[in-house]
Amino acid sequence: MTVADQEEIKTHQVPERLLSSSLPTPHVVSLDAYRKLWKESVEDPDKFFGDRAREMLTWSKPFQTVRHGSLEEGDVAWFLEGELNACYNAVDRHALKTPNKVAIIHEGDEPDQVRKITYGELLREVSKVANVLKNLGVRKGDNIVVYMPMIPETLVALLACARVGAVHSVVFAGFSAESLRDRVVDSSARIILTSDEGRRGGKNIATKRIVDDALRDHQTHVEHVVVYQRTGTPVPWVQDRDVWWHEETAKVRSFCPPEPMNAEDPLFLLYTSGSTGTPKGIQHSTGGYMLGAMLTLKYVFDYHENDVYACMADVGWITGHTYLTYGPLLNGATTVVFESTPTYPNPSRFWDLIQKHKITQFYTAPTAIRALRRLGDQWLEGYDLSSLRVIGSVGEPINPEAWDWYNEKVGKNQCAVVDTYWQTETGSIIVSPLPGATPTKPGSATLPFFGIKPIILDPTSGKELNQVDETGVLAIAQPWPSMARTVYNNHHRFLETYLKPYPGYYFTGDGASLDKDGYIWIRGRVDDVINVSGHRLSTAEIESALVHHEAVAEAAVIGGHDDLTGQCIHAFVSLKPHVDTADGLDKELTLQVRKIIGPFASPKRIYVVQDHPKTRSGKIMRRILRKIVNGEQDQLGDISTLADPSVVAVLIEKVHGPQ
Ligand code: WT7
Numbered sequence: 001m002t003v004a005d006q007e008e009i010k011t012h013q014v015p016e017r018l019l020s021s022s023l024p025t026p027h028v029v030s031l032d033a034y035r036k037l038w039k040e041s042v043e044d045p046d047k048f049f050g051d052r053a054r055e056m057l058t059w060s061k062p063f064q065t066v067r068h069g070s071l072e073e074g075d076v077a078w079f080l081e082g083e084l085n086a087c088y089n090a091v092d093r094h095a096l097k098t099p100n101k102v103a104i105i106h107e108g109d110e111p112d113q114v115r116k117i118t119y120g121e122l123l124r125e126v127s128k129v130a131n132v133l134k135n136l137g138v139r140k141g142d143n144i145v146v147y148m149p150m151i152p153e154t155l156v157a158l159l160a161c162a163r164v165g166a167v168h169s170v171v172f173a174g175f176s177a178e179s180l181r182d183r184v185v186d187s188s189a190r191i192i193l194t195s196d197e198g199r200r201g202g203k204n205i206a207t208k209r210i211v212d213d214a215l216r217d218h219q220t221h222v223e224h225v226v227v228y229q230r231t232g233t234p235v236p237w238v239q240d241r242d243v244w245w246h247e248e249t250a251k252v253r254s255f256c257p258p259e260p261m262n263a264e265d266p267l268f269l270l271y272t273s274g275s276t277g278t279p280k281g282i283q284h285s286t287g288g289y290m291l292g293a294m295l296t297l298k299y300v301f302d303y304h305e306n307d308v309y310a311c312m313a314d315v316g317w318i319t320g321h322t323y324l325t326y327g328p329l330l331n332g333a334t335t336v337v338f339e340s341t342p343t344y345p346n347p348s349r350f351w352d353l354i355q356k357h358k359i360t361q362f363y364t365a366p367t368a369i370r371a372l373r374r375l376g377d378q379w380l381e382g383y384d385l386s387s388l389r390v391i392g393s394v395g396e397p398i399n400p401e402a403w404d405w406y407n408e409k410v411g412k413n414q415c416a417v418v419d420t421y422w423q424t425e426t427g428s429i430i431v432s433p434l435p436g437a438t439p440t441k442p443g444s445a446t447l448p449f450f451g452i453k454p455i456i457l458d459p460t461s462g463k464e465l466n467q468v469d470e471t472g473v474l475a476i477a478q479p480w481p482s483m484a485r486t487v488y489n490n491h492h493r494f495l496e497t498y499l500k501p502y503p504g505y506y507f508t509g510d511g512a513s514l515d516k517d518g519y520i521w522i523r524g525r526v527d528d529v530i531n532v533s534g535h536r537l538s539t540a541e542i543e544s545a546l547v548h549h550e551a552v553a554e555a556a557v558i559g560g561h562d563d564l565t566g567q568c569i570h571a572f573v574s575l576k577p578h579v580d581t582a583d584g585l586d587k588e589l590t591l592q593v594r595k596i597i598g599p600f601a602s603p604k605r606i607y608v609v610q611d612h613p614k615t616r617s618g619k620i621m622r623r624i625l626r627k628i629v630n631g632e633q634d635q636l637g638d639i640s641t642l643a644d645p646s647v648v649a650v651l652i653e654k655v656h657g658p659q
Contacts, residue, residue, distance in 0.1 A: 006469075006521065009400055012407070012440045017414045018389060019436060024304035026436020034437040034447070041450035042478065049078070049451060049481055053291050057330075058093050059084045060260045063287070067479070072504050074486075074495045076479040077264050078288035085258035086267055086290055087126060087163035090329035092258065095123035102334045104152045105308070107353055109199040109340045114356075117152050119332075122159075124254040129160035129245070131252035136191060136224050136243075140165030140259055143187040143269065146315075147171045147180060147211055149198030150339040153228045153245070154315050155325050157193045162267060162286075165259035169269040169281065172316025173198060173205070175598045177213035179279075183271050184214060186281060187488060188221045193245075195228040196235045201344040208235045263287025269488050270318055272424040273538035274497060275509075275527035281488030282424050290330060292428035292482020296449060297327030300418055301390050302435040307360040308387075310336035310353065312368065317535075318424040319394055323363055327428070342368050347375045351383035351410075362410075363392035363420075366402055367533040370564050373405045380409055390435050392418040395534025396566045397522055403442035421445035421522050423508065424536070425498065427482030430454075431520050444519045453477040455505065456514055459526065462502045473526055474512035475505035528622070530559035530567045535600050537569070539622070542603070545596035546571060549589055551579040556612055556620045560604070560629040568604040570629045572651075574612060582608040605629075607654050611647045613639070624648065628655050 018026060028034050041048040050066040063082030069075035094101065099120030106115040117125070138144065144166045148154040154170075161168040169187045171180050184192065192215075198205035208227055215222055227235070228245040261267075267289055269281040297303055309328050313319035328335035336357060342350055342364075350372070354362060372379065391411050393403070398419050407417045416435030422428060430452045431445040438446050448454050456465045456472040465472045476483075483506065487494040501507045511523035525531065528539040539557040546555035553576045562568035573589065575582065586606050593601050613624045627636055633652050639645045653659060 006441075006443070006515065009441050009443060012417075012442075014416065014436055014439065015414050018416060023389060024302075026302050026434070027299055028434045028437040031437050031439070034434055038448065038450055042453050045451055045478070049291065052295060053079055053082075053287065053481075056294055057084060057287070057290060058089055060088075063263060069479070071479055071499055071506055074491070074499050076483060076485065078285070078291075078481045079263035082263040082287055083260040084263065084287060084290075085163065085261055086286055086326070087130075087159045088258040089290060090162075090326060091119060091123050091126055091159060094329075094332040095119040098332070099123075101332070103329060104155060105334060105336045105357055106152050107336060107338045107340070107357070109202065109344070111345070111349070111352060115152065122156070125153075125156050125249075126159045126163060127254050127256040128249040128252050129156055130163040130256040132226065132245075132248040133160055133164050133166060133191065134256070135248070135252065136226075138164055138166050138191060140261075141265070142166045142191070143169055143189045145169050145171060145180075145184050145187065145189040145192045147173055147192060147194045147207065148228065148315070149173050149195055149200070149205065149207060149230065150314060150337055151195070151228070151230060152337055153195070155329075155337065158268070158315070158321075158325055159329075163256060163258050165261050165265065167266045167268055169271070170316055170321070171271070172314060172598075173207055174314075174316070174600050176595055177210045178596050179598055180210060181214040181218060181220070182278060183281075184220050184222060185218075186271075186278070187269060190221050190223045192222055192225045193228070194225060195230040197231040197233050199231060199339060201341045204231055204233060212236060212238070261286050264485070266485070268321065270321065270424055272318075273529060273536050273541060275529055275538060276540050279538075279541070280490065280493060280497075282484045283486045283488050284427055284482070285485050288481035288483070289427050290326065292480065293322045293327040294330040296428040296432075297323065297331055297333070299434055300420060300429050300432045300449070301361040301363070301392065302416070303328075303331050303333055303361065305332075308334045308336065308357050309361045310338070310357070310359045311363040312338055312342070312350070313363070313365070313394070318427075319363075322428050342372060343375070347372055347379040348383065351380055351385060354388060355384050358387040360387055361390045361392070362388055363394065365395040365534040366393055366398040367396070367565055369393065369398070369402045369406050373402060373409075374564070377409055385410060385412065388415050390416045390418060392420055394420045394422070396531045397524060398443065400442035407442075416440075419443075419445045421520070425484040426480075427484060430476070430480070431522075441519060444515070444521050446519050448520070451480040454512075454520060456512055457502055457505065468516045469513050471511055471513040471523055473502075474508045474510045474520070474522070475502050476508070477505055479506075530569065532559075532562075532567050532569060532600065533565040537597075537601055541597060542569060542571065542593060542601055545593045545601075546573055546589055548596060549592050551575050551585060552589070553577075554612060554620070556622055556625055557603070558622050558626045558629060560626075562604070569601070570625070571603040571606045572609050572612060572625055573606060574609055609651065609654060611644065611650075613647050613651065614643050615641055616643045618643075625651070628652055631656075
């Protein structure tokens, strides 16, 4: 979006309904109140976060020091001497007070499969699985891989790990066997938690088979695979390695004492793609992460006690960790686990879910909003969505058309729309409106959350840009509690990726500008990361999957614009000299990517080319491919530095046909 487009965008005031006495009073009721709190949070973080950590979390040993370390040194630590357990905070303290309150509503793949689990039941289930883990030899600090579908037991698995002090590493169940294996190997996990199958959109998904494939013929540290029975379809069994969840949990006691953890002990790893190399295991802390999750859920979604909160993300991504599991449960909320898709059995599924459970906060991704908008408003007709107060968006920039539709058709102009910007690495939301306080502008994530000091830097000089509407790179000027602490087993990479590019700042990898009101406009990634339907992918990883094919000499992958998925994958491959036909190669290469990464990384277009546009030193100029694909072939700039400028015309013809 250009600055001119941006100026035409209407500012929406906080809907009056949200401030009326029939609804719970928002936690922050004016922009001034927000600004005052934000100022306190960045000027005196010790007091702001120290007070809240003491009030909101239950510590088995209090902390003395709120904050330690710096972005320069990369040794950030919060609540130093404190000890606490994430599972105790998310489950026990609510189970002890309100055991009959519903913690999890499972909306199964079929709309009539609804299961409710109270905090009391959750504590027993989590305890049993924690005892099973202990029986399998799990000790504090061990890494455990979770490869499971969208069922309550997946949340139970995470919480059970946290209870015994193990570090969970969830792998999104859409990842292929090879991706799963890489993550299992990197984390040296001895235990994998999985299910026989998954269910999605009326189909069975062979979850355990993928785990078996990942482990077959490969040296890993895996000793046991614990299998939850979701569908009951018979699955292959490896004697002595595989154990049934239901058999093991039947043997153990339904109470397990929580392990006291230091605030800085790791709570989990979550692998994410970067611009180069293999995926990195982003490591989050226990205390700081929990505070971030709890505070943002409360303020950004304006959570109140009797709310029914629903986040549509998969547990396999950070949103599923922070806003499906930890954020809601730490607040003692009722959280919805949704197993199906937005269009199964028909495109009214979300609206049916909201009406049925009287959802108060609903959180989804722009790609789902765009897809449903395209299918037509008739799917919303007749549904009562009046329970909603806050509707959220996450994962990629939301275009103003989709924002307006979400606001009008879903929110009926009566809800707060929160476009929340954050990353796996930030742990929790860092830029977002607050429902009762912040006027919104469609397309802008608006203003920083408490403790976040955003800054726009000149990408080359690293100097702060102070001009309104000037685009630079988005950085954060001081540490916040839920920021990632390291990359597992590779602190060097953590420093090089996030803290060294602009010393003294955390570098987000996104371009952004500030408008005259100080509102933040995220412009998308400035590195080789692409975002397809909110899934973060590395072009380097896709290229490496493509060159694994015996016919491919070289591959270049770039992100093209796509009306539905935000970005989509375009791949340019050149073939080895002995390969004389490209027939059927498209299909084979797509399969190759699906096999090595996962179906969600499939290229939309694959072009077989003679040559790539290269510099004289042999570097592929992806910038040129990106412009051609996005229809900007008239703005290629200086191509005289190319080793062979004539390839450009050939490429344009390949993509757009004869000119
Ligand atoms: C990248 C992080 C955070 C949970 C889901 C994705 C993009 C995320 C927004 C937004 C514009 C956004 C950024 C960011 N992104 N939310 N509201 N507006 N862009 O987490 O996989 O770690 O990806 O997603 O480019 O860097 P992730």
